[in-house]
Amino acid sequence: MKDISEDLAILWESWSRRKYPTYLFLALCLNLVLASTVFAATGNTFDRPQIYALGILGLGTVALSAYLFVVMFQPERF
DSSP states (O other), rough: OOOHHHHHHHHHHHHHHOOOHHHHHHHHHHHHHHHHHHHHHHHTSOOHHHHHHHHHHHHHHHHHHHHHHHHOOOGGGO
């Protein structure tokens, strides 16, 4: 039982240091929701891979816009 608690402590410590995989996972989950709503709104106009590509493009655009907004108004952090 002690080995399991040590393993969980190591996993928790490594998760708290590396946030980017968590952010990537959440972005992909958001893309699933976004892609299904876009697919439902457009009907059969676009194929499913095109919808997922549009969702990823939209999420990338929003992320880049947020990053540039932060860089413009807080340049001393960078």
